[in-house]
Amino acid sequence: MSRPEAKPSEKSGSYHHGDLRRALINAARVSLKEKGIDKLSLREVARNTGVSHAAAYHHFRDKTSLVAAVAVTTFSELESVMQRAFDEQAVDAVARLRSLAHTYVEFALEHPDEFRLMFSPQLRDDTVLTEVEKAGRATYVVLIAALSVVQEEGRLATDNLERAAITVWAQVHGLASLMLDGPLYRNAQSEAGREALIAASVEGLLTGVLNE
Amino acid sequence: MSRPEAKPSEKSGSYHHGDLRRALINAARVSLKEKGIDKLSLREVARNTGVSHAAAYHHFRDKTSLVAAVAVTTFSELESVMQRAFDEQAVDAVARLRSLAHTYVEFALEHPDEFRLMFSPQLRDDTVLTEVEKAGRATYVVLIAALSVVQEEGRLATDNLERAAITVWAQVHGLASLMLDGPLYRNAQSEAGREALIAASVEGLLTGVLNE
DNA sequence: TTCAGGTCTTGACATCGGTAAGATAATACC
DNA sequence: GGTATTATCTTACCGATGTCAAGACCTGAA
Known part of the structure; x- marks a missing residue:
């Protein structure tokens, strides 16, 4: 529309930044990796972007809104990683599902603070809930797609697709949470420990807890 | 030992509080319920206890240490709730397990911010990790006990007890997290929605995703 | 060329977590 | 019983944060 979209990002010398919104989101992700979610500060993000702290408020209503923007981009990244895992693993539907599960947990372990941020309670705020939900739903779609292929092959234990989803x-999300911030923390410190936990969790998920 | 254990709590008039440590923990839990974990403030907790903010530092190294103390008491509460669920439900081992799963998720939904606090990343800090882990393990023990009864009845799908645990x-924790702070948030706003989600998740867990 | 808009800055405010120095009460010791 | 030690609590600070208000600056449209 009226937005000329500005030269992307590299306009740092001038008064007007160019694409400050995107720059702030990126800086926030860097800061997130370096300092963790507890110490994520709007002011520092602005400083690292070479801009005054108040400048951010022309692009985001408040800190929560910036956090929401980061969450949205990270959700879409997770979605594409999962989509890729789905596409690459073509042995059979079950192998694909397994691969998806592994990918989700590994994504969480590789990007712990981004993962925490995606599920931060502050994002349940009315002003940002809708956009974050939309981003989350896109990820859900990949999972549903994988499961419906499993269903087509007649390997699903239930005809209730949503229940399976x-x-x-819940399984992969719970495992990731427990490994990052719960009682599985110590077990998840070694590569071997991580793999063992993921394998156990995924096999238990596929097989179920009870026999018959 | 030399500690006469002080008259419990109701000594609010005097200069020395009596049992400030416990009082602060309780005030923190109240504040948690009212304002949520994001706005939990050591200073406000101290104010509500009728004491200066610096007083808290004679009982807790820092805010994280207070949070850890709250986490420990809440873990032990969760443990006793689960133990009770296990004891009361005596139909058979599977019914007990089911009841335990429901109890865990319902506890999370009834005490959302305490639940979040129990799994707050700041508790992975070295200075408090050990005590929090111990509290978490006690909860784990109840689950293991329930599962080993299931195993004795020959109904466990695997002989790997730990894998089942x-x-x-992961299942109950993941479901709770997704309902509180994730994409299942909206579905969890009604009582009917909550029950449907829990039922779906637990049945899926017991049955498994795949057939055969 | 002017001016209306969005963009950015400076400066202020309340609040936070944390520390230091000192006042006060409770206990241990003689 | 009186004194000294120790634990507890207070007041006063520090640096940092999120947010807002006022104004300076730039850019594009009239």
Whole structure:
């Protein structure tokens, strides 16, 4: 529309930044990796972007809004990583599902603070809920797609696709959370420990807890 | 030893509080319920306890240490709630397990911010990790006990008890997280929605995702 | 060329976590 | 019983944060 979209990002010398919004989001992600979510500060993000702290408020209503923007971009990254895992693993539907589960947990372990941020309670705020939900739903779609292929091959234990999806998501999300911030923390410090936990969790998920 | 254990709590008039440590923990839990974890402030907790903010530092190294103390008491509460669920439900081992799973998720939904606090990343700090881990392990023990009864009845799908425990915990924890702070948030706003989600998740967990 | 808009800055405010120095009360010791 | 030691609590600070208000600056449209 009326937005000329500005030269992307590299306009740092001038008064007007060019694409400050995107620059702030990127700086926030860097800061997130370096300092963790607890110490993520709007002011520092602005400083690292070479801009005054108040400048950010022309692009984001408040800190939560910046956090939400970061969450949205990270969700879409997770989505594409999962989509790729789905596409690459073509042995059979179950192998694909397994690969998806591994990918989700590994993404969380590789980007712990971004993962925490995506599920930060502050994002349940009305002003940002909608956009974050939309981003989350896109990720969900990949999972549903994978499961429906499993279903087509007649390997799903239930005809309730949604039930299966909830079970899978809860499993991988729970495992990631427990490994990052819960009682599985210590076990997840070694590569071997991580792999063992993921394998156990995923096999248990696919097989179920009870026999018959 | 030399500690006469002070008259419990109701000594608010005097200069020395009596049992300020416990009082601060309780005030923190109240504040948690009212304002949420994001706005939990050591200073406000101290104010609500009728004491200066610096007084807290004679009982807790820092805010993280207070948070850890709250986490420990909440873990032990969760443990006793689960133990009770295990004891009360005596139909059979599977019913007990089911009841335990429901109890965990319901506890999280009833005490959202305490639940979040129990799994707050700041508790992975070296100075408090050990005590929090110990509290978490006690909860784990209840789960293991329930599962080993299931195993004795020959109904466990695997002979790997720990694998089953990880699967169960990841499932209930993941579901709770997704309902509180994730894409299942909206679905969890109604009582009917909550029950449907829990039922789906638990049944999926017990049955498994794949057939055969 | 002017001016209206968005963009950025400086400066202020309340609040936070944390520390230091000192006042006060409770206990241990003689 | 009286004194000294120790634990507890207070007041006063520090640097940092999120947010807002006022104004300076730049850019594009009239």
